Amino acid sequence: MTDHLTTAKELLDKLALEVVMLEPGDVQGFGVVLNRLDEVIGVFTEAGEENFAGLGKAIKSIVEKLLLDELPSPEEGIKQIENGVSLFQEALKDVEDGRDASKKIARFLVECGVSDTDEIKGKAGDAKSGDVEEAGAAMADIAQDRELVENFIMEAMEHLGTIEVNILNLEQDPENFEVIDAIFRPFHTIKGVSGFLNLSDINRLAHEVEALLDDARNQELTVDEAITDLVLDAVDLMKEMINHLSQQLETGTVRPADFGLDAFLDRLRRLQSGEAERVQTETVDVPAEDGTDVGALLIEKGVVEESDIAGALEKQKEPIGKGKKLGEILIADKKATAREVAGALRDQKRRRAAPGVSEKAAESIRFIKVDTQKLDNMVDMVGELVITQAMLGQDMSDLVSQDKKLYTSLGQLRRITSEIQRISMSMRMIPIKQTFQKMIRLVRDVSRKSGKQVSLKMIGEETEIDRNMVDEIYDPLVHMVRNSVDHGIEKPEVRKATGKPETGTVILRAYHKGGNTVIEISDDGMGLDRDKIINLAIERNLIQSGENMSDQEIYSLIFQPGFSTADEVTDVSGRGVGMDVVKQAIGKMRGKLDIDSIKDQGTTILMKLPLTLAIIDGITIRAGNNNYIIPTASVVESLKPDRADCSTVVNRGEMIKIRDNLYPLVRLHELFDFEPVHYNPWEAIIVVAESDGWRKCILVDELVGKQEIVIKSLGERLKSVKGMAGGAILADGRVGLILDVPGCLH
Amino acid sequence: MTELQGNVDQASGMDSGRGGKYLTFMLAEEEYGVGIRKIKEIIGMMPVTPVPQTPDYVKGVINLRGKVIPVVDLRLRFGMEEIEYTERTCIIVVEIGGKAGTIQIGIVVDAVSEVLNIRGEDIEDTPTFGAKLNIDYILGMAKMEGCVKILLDIDRALSAEEITALDMEK
Numbered sequence: 058m059t060d061h062l063t064t065a066k067e068l069l070d071k072l073a074l075e076v077v078m079l080e081p082g083d084v085q086g087f088g089v090v091l092n093r094l095d096e097v098i099g100v101f102t103e104a105g106e107e108n109f110a111g112l113g114k115a116i117k118s119i120v121e122k123l124l125l126d127e128l129p130s131p132e133e134g135i136k137q138i139e140n141g142v143s144l145f146q147e148a149l150k151d152v153e154d155g156r157d158a159s160k161k162i163a164r165f166l167v168e169c170g171v172s173d174t175d176e177i178k179g180k181a182g183d184a185k186s187g188d189v190e191e192a193g194a195a196m197a198d199i200a201q202d203r204e205l206v207e208n209f210i211m212e213a214m215e216h217l218g219t220i221e222v223n224i225l226n227l228e229q230d231p232e233n234f235e236v237i238d239a240i241f242r243p244f245h246t247i248k249g250v251s252g253f254l255n256l257s258d259i260n261r262l263a264h265e266v267e268a269l270l271d272d273a274r275n276q277e278l279t280v281d282e283a284i285t286d287l288v289l290d291a292v293d294l295m296k297e298m299i300n301h302l303s304q305q306l307e308t309g310t311v312r313p314a315d316f317g318l319d320a321f322l323d324r325l326r327r328l329q330s331g332e333a334e335r336v337q338t339e340t341v342d343v344p345a346e347d348g349t350d351v352g353a354l355l356i357e358k359g360v361v362e363e364s365d366i367a368g369a370l371e372k373q374k375e376p377i378g379k380g381k382k383l384g385e386i387l388i389a390d391k392k393a394t395a396r397e398v399a400g401a402l403r404d405q406k407r408r409r410a411a412p413g414v415s416e417k418a419a420e421s422i423r424f425i426k427v428d429t430q431k432l433d434n435m436v437d438m439v440g441e442l443v444i445t446q447a448m449l450g451q452d453m454s455d456l457v458s459q460d461k462k463l464y465t466s467l468g469q470l471r472r473i474t475s476e477i478q479r480i481s482m483s484m485r486m487i488p489i490k491q492t493f494q495k496m497i498r499l500v501r502d503v504s505r506k507s508g509k510q511v512s513l514k515m516i517g518e519e520t521e522i523d524r525n526m527v528d529e530i531y532d533p534l535v536h537m538v539r540n541s542v543d544h545g546i547e548k549p550e551v552r553k554a555t556g557k558p559e560t561g562t563v564i565l566r567a568y569h570k571g572g573n574t575v576i577e578i579s580d581d582g583m584g585l586d587r588d589k590i591i592n593l594a595i596e597r598n599l600i601q602s603g604e605n606m607s608d609q610e611i612y613s614l615i616f617q618p619g620f621s622t623a624d625e626v627t628d629v630s631g632r633g634v635g636m637d638v639v640k641q642a643i644g645k646m647r648g649k650l651d652i653d654s655i656k657d658q659g660t661t662i663l664m665k666l667p668l669t670l671a672i673i674d675g676i677t678i679r680a681g682n683n684n685y686i687i688p689t690a691s692v693v694e695s696l697k698p699d700r701a702d703c704s705t706v707v708n709r710g711e712m713i714k715i716r717d718n719l720y721p722l723v724r725l726h727e728l729f730d731f732e733p734v735h736y737n738p739w740e741a742i743i744v745v746a747e748s749d750g751w752r753k754c755i756l757v758d759e760l761v762g763k764q765e766i767v768i769k770s771l772g773e774r775l776k777s778v779k780g781m782a783g784g785a786i787l788a789d790g791r792v793g794l795i796l797d798v799p800g801c802l803h
Numbered sequence: 804m805t806e807l808q809g810n811v812d813q814a815s816g817m818d819s820g821r822g823g824k825y826l827t828f829m830l831a832e833e834e835y836g837v838g839i840r841k842i843k844e845i846i847g848m849m850p851v852t853p854v855p856q857t858p859d860y861v862k863g864v865i866n867l868r869g870k871v872i873p874v875v876d877l878r879l880r881f882g883m884e885e886i887e888y889t890e891r892t893c894i895i896v897v898e899i900g901g902k903a904g905t906i907q908i909g910i911v912v913d914a915v916s917e918v919l920n921i922r923g924e925d926i927e928d929t930p931t932f933g934a935k936l937n938i939d940y941i942l943g944m945a946k947m948e949g950c951v952k953i954l955l956d957i958d959r960a961l962s963a964e965e966i967t968a969l970d971m972e973k
Contacts, residue, residue, distance in 0.1 A: 437869030683853065729855030769871040771854065771864060772906055778856050784864055784871040792852040792864045792871055 061104040066149055068097050073142050079135050087124045088249055090138075091117060095252045095260065097145075109148070112162045116141040121253065203306065209250050210303045213259075216243035217292050217299075218491075224288050225497045231280040240288070241270045247295070258318055259298050265322050266291045269329050278329065287328055289498075294321060429524065432484055439474075439481045440767060444790045446474045485669065486521035489567045489576070492531060493518050496538050500563060503542045510549055510560040511542050520567035522574050523669035529646055530576070530666070533639040537578045537662055538563065540636070545582030545660050555657065557581065574668055579661035585654040590614055612652040616640040647673070647690060673768060675785070677761040677793065678744065681731040684793045685757075686766060686785055691798040693745040693752060695760060700739040713743060713754045720745060722754045723801055728780055734758040748799040755801065764788065768795065821943050822923030827952055828895065828912040831883045835912075836919065836945060836954045843896040843907055845915055848888050865909060867896065874909035875961060886913075899958045908961055919952075921945045926954065 072093045079086050098113040116138055123134045148162060220243050227236045248263035266288060272278040298316055450457075450467055457464045493515045504511040522530070546552075546561035553559055566577040591603035594614050603611060616636045643650050648666040667673065667690075675686035676695075702714040703722075711722040722743070726733040735741035735758055743754040766785035771778065771794075782797035825836035826845075846867075851874050853863040860879035864871050874894060879885055891914040898905045926943040940960035945952040 441869045731853075731855070771871060772873055772908075774873050774906070774908070775854055775857065775861070775864070778854055780856070781854065784852070786866050786869065786871075790866055791850050792866050794852060794854065794864075 061100050061106075062149060062153065065097060065100045065109075066146075068093060068100065069142065069146050069149065072097065073146065076135070076139050076142050079138070087120055090120055091124075091252065092245075092249060094120065095248075095264070099261070099264075108162055109145075112141070112145060112148070116145070206254060206302070206306060209254055209256075210299055210306070212250070213247050213299050214296070216247055217296055218494075219243055220292055221289065221498055222494045224285050224292070225501060227280055228282070228285045228501075234274060237270060237274050237280070241267060241274060244270065256302065258316065259295060259302075261322070262291060262295055262298070262318060265325050269325060272329060283328060287325060290321070291325070294318070427484075432481075436481050436485070436767070439478050440786055441790075443474050443478050444786065444788065446470055447788060448790065482669070482672070483521075485524045487524055487527065488519050489522050489527075489574075490518040492527055492534065493565050493567070495531070496534065496565060499535060499538055500542055503539055504546075507543055508548060509542065509546050511546050512560050512562055514562060514564045515566075516564065517567040520569060520574065522567075522666070526574075526646060526666065526669070529642065530664070533642045533664070534576070534578070536636070536639050537664075538565070541578055541580040541582065541660065541662075545580040545584075547583050551583075569668070572668060572674070574666045576664040576666065577661060578664070579659060581659040584656040584658055584660055585612055585615070585652075586656070587611055608654075609652075612654055615652070616650065647688070672765055673795075674763070675766045675795065676744070676763050677787070678757040679759040679761050680725045680757045681733045683729075683731060684761060684787065684791075685725070686793050686795045687744060687746065687755070687798065688782075688795065689763065691746050691748055693747050695742055695744040697742055698738050700737075703738050711738070713738060715745065715754075718752075720752050720754045722756060724756050725796075725801075726756075728801065746798050746802065748802050751802050753802045755796075766793070766795070821926045821954065822921055825919050825921055825945070825952070825954060826895070827916040827919055828893070829914045829916060830877055830881070830912055834916065834950060834952045835877075836921070836952045837895070837897065837957050838954075839918060841897045841899065841957050843898050846894050846896065846909075848892045848894060848911070862911060865894070867907070867909070870907070872896070872907045872909055874911060876911040877960075878911070878913075880910075880960065889913075897957050897961075899961055910957075910961070919945075919947070921947075921952075921954075 072090065075086070075090050075093060079090065094113055094117045098110050098117070101107075101110040101113060119134055119137055119141070123131055123138075144162070220240050223236050223239045227233065227240065230236065244263050244267045248260055248267055251257075251259040251263060269278070269284070270288070273280050273284065278284070294316055301316075450471065453463065453467060457467060496515075497513055500511055500513045541563050542561075546563070547555070547557075549559040552561065561581055563578070563580045566575075566579070568575055587603075587608065590611055591600070591606075594600045594611075594617075595602065597617075599614060599617055600606070616639070640650055643664060643666070646666055648664060651663040651665070652660065653663070654660040674689040676689055676692055677684055677686050679685075696715070698713050698715070704712050704714070704719075706712060711724075712719045713722055714720075722738060724733075725731075733741070733756070735756075738754075738756055742757050742760060744757055744760075745752060745754050764787075766787075768783045768785060771781065771784050775781075780797055780800045782795040782800075784792045784794055787793040824839040826839055826842050827834055827836045829835075849865055851863040851865050854861065854873075857863075860876050862874045862876050864873050876885070888911075892911060893915050894909040894911055895915065896907055896909050898907055900906075925947070926945050928943055929938045929941045932938065940956050942954040942956045945954055
C-alpha cells in the first residue's frame, strides 16, 4: 500500500466525520469541508491519480454550490456529499484490494450531475492533461471572477499586513497562543479563498504555513527566530505571488512565474520536522523563572511531590546547585522529565500573560471602504451646505426677530450643519497605527543587519491623521527610524561599556498639540556629535565656524543636502541622502522639523504637521477690491507702522523698521496690478510674513478676519499663476485666492 | 476632412458629419453654437474672483458648488469689445479635455438662445479669411433660416496652448 493512500484514508475519515456534522447554512462547516477536500485533492494530484482528484473536485463543486445557495434543495446536496465521501472511501478500498474503481467514480459523477462531469470524466480517462491546460483554465477563472480576484488581492494584502505585525509580536512573546492564533486565522482565510479561486500556488503556500503554525499552536513546535523568519519570508513570497496575480489581472495575460515555491516548501517542511527534536533538548534551559511557581505548577500537575520541590530548593542553596534553576535540578535528580518542566514553564508564562492578551487579539472595528473621490465630493457639498446655511441665516435675520419658531428652527439647522461638517471632516482621518506598525518590521530588519538590539515602543498610535497624509509621512518616517537605528543606537558592546542596557530603544510617539499633529522619534543612542557636525559643515563650506551657533542651529545642519555623519556607508543609510529629503517632504505638507539631542543620551526628532492637508488657518486681508488669504502659519505679526519707520533705499527699495530690524516691503498691487486704497505704508497696514527664514512686509489695506479654509486647486489652467497657492471658498460663497508666501517674497 | 472627424462627438447625433444638437448663444450680435455634449450647465452671472497675471479674457474663478473653476469671457477671447454684464449675461459651463482628464471651464456669453438640431448638410466649412482671422477653433457655419450660426470647436477655442500663446504675446 502506498503512502499517499494512507494519508488520503486518514483525511477521508476526518472528512466523513465533518460531513456528517454538516447542516444547511453552516458556512463555517462548509469551509472546513472545503479545506479538507483541498487536502485530499492535493494528495491525489501529487500522486498523479487524476480520477480520484476528479472525484474530489466533483464533491467540492457540490459543496461550493451549496455554499453559494445554488442548489434547489440543500438537504439533497448534503446527502450527495455524504454519498460521494462514502464512495470515495469504498473506491480507496477497492484500489487497496487491487480492483479498478474508475467505473464507480464515473457513475457517481453522472449521478450527481456535476456540470463539469464531462471534463472530469475526460481527465479520469486521460490522466495526461497537461499543466498548460490547467494554467489556461486558471487564467480563464481569473478573468471570469475578476471582481472576486480583485477583492481577494486587496484582502489578502491586508491579511498579510496583520500577519506581519502579529509575527513580530510573537517574536517578543513566543508563548502567546492568542498571537499564534491571530496569525493562523488570516492564513487560513487566504488558504480558503485562494482554493476557491483556484489559485493553487498561493493555496499551497498558505496551507503549508498554516500547518506549521498549527503545530506551534499544538505545542509540537516552539516558536523561535527560525520560525518567525520563515513565516516572514512566506509573507514576502506570498506578496510577490499576489503582485504577480494582480499584474496578470491587469494585463490579462498568463505568465507563469517561478517563485521558488517548492524550494521554500522544502525548507519549511525540514524546519517543521527537525524542530520536534530540538524541543526536547532546548526547552530545559528556557528562561529563568521564579522557582516556587514552577514547583507549584509541577505539584499541581502531579508530576512531583512537595518534598521533591523542597529538596530541590534546598539543593539550590547549596554550593553545587547554586545558580541552577529549579527545573534543571529536578531533571538532574530524575524527579521530572525535561518535557514536563518545559510544559510547566510554558503554563506559567501563559498564566502571567493571560490578562493583557485578550484585548490585544480581539480588536476589530467595523469598517467599510469608500472611494476617496466620493468622500471629497461630500466634503465639498457639506462646505456648500454650511455657506448656504449661513447665507440663509443672514437673509432671514429680519424675520427671525419676529418669529420665535423660525429662530429655533434656524438654530437647529446651524447646529446640524456644523455637526455634519465636523463628521465629514473626521471621515478623512484615520489612526496613525498602521503607519507605525510598518516600522516594526523595519526596525527588526535594520537592527538585524547592523547587528544591534533594538526594541521599538509606540505611544499614541490611535492619534488620527489625514488620510492623504498617511502616504506622505511614510517615507520620511522610514528615513528617520532607519537613521535612529543605524546611526543613533550603538552596538551592544558599546552600549554595555557605557553602562546602558544592551538593547536600545526607539520610541515613536504621536499626539495632537495646538492644531498640530506631532510625531516624535526618539532613541537612547549616542546622540549627535556637535563637533563632528561642525567640522563636516566647515569642510563642505556650509558655515565658516561653529562659534556663536546654538546647538539647535548646528543640529539642523544635518538637514542640508549631502550631509551624513555616519563613518561608514552601510547598506541601510549613510549615503548622504535622507534628512534633506525628509525636510523637503515635511515642508511640502506645511510641517516643521525640530531636532534635539544630548550626547550619549539620545536624539529626538519632532515632526510637527498640520492636522489635515486640506484645511489651513488663514487670515483674510483686503487689498484694493480684492480679498486674499495669507496662511496664518507664515504670518509673524501685523501692524500700522509710524511714518518715521518707513524709509527708501536708492529711492526704490522700501524698508520698514520694526523694533530695530529692517524688513523690505512688498506691494501686492505692484505684483498683481490693481489699484490699492492706500499707497503709503503708514496709512495702510503691513503684515510681516516669513518663509524659509526670510521676513518681509506685505502691504495690505485692511485685515478682514481669520478663518479655517479648505484649499482648492485653481485647476490645471491656472495652476502656474505666480504668487498664488490656490483658491478657497469664503464665508460669502465667493472664491478667495490664497497667497503663496514664498512666491511673493522672492 | 480627416481633421474634422475628430470633432464629431462635439454634437450629439448619429450623423457621421457635424450635424446634431447645438446650444446657441449670442455674442456681439452674432450667433454661435457649441455641441450639446460639451455643455455641463448654464448658470446666471455670479461674482467672479479675478486672478492676477492671467490674460484679460480670463475673468477669474468662481465657486461652482464647492468646486473652483476658471471663467473665460468669450467676447474678450475673440478680441471683441467688452460690455457691461446685463441680466441676460450667462456663464455656460463646458467640459473640455485637459492633460489629466476633463476639466470644467465657464464661458461668459451675452445671452443663451436655444438648443437647435442642425443637419449635417446645412453645415458648411468655414471660408478662409487669410491671416486676418484664425479659424482653427471654428467647426463650420450652419445656414439656418435667415441667418448663419458659427459652430465652435470649444476645445480648441479654450485650449491651453492658445491661452499660453496669447499670454506670450502680451
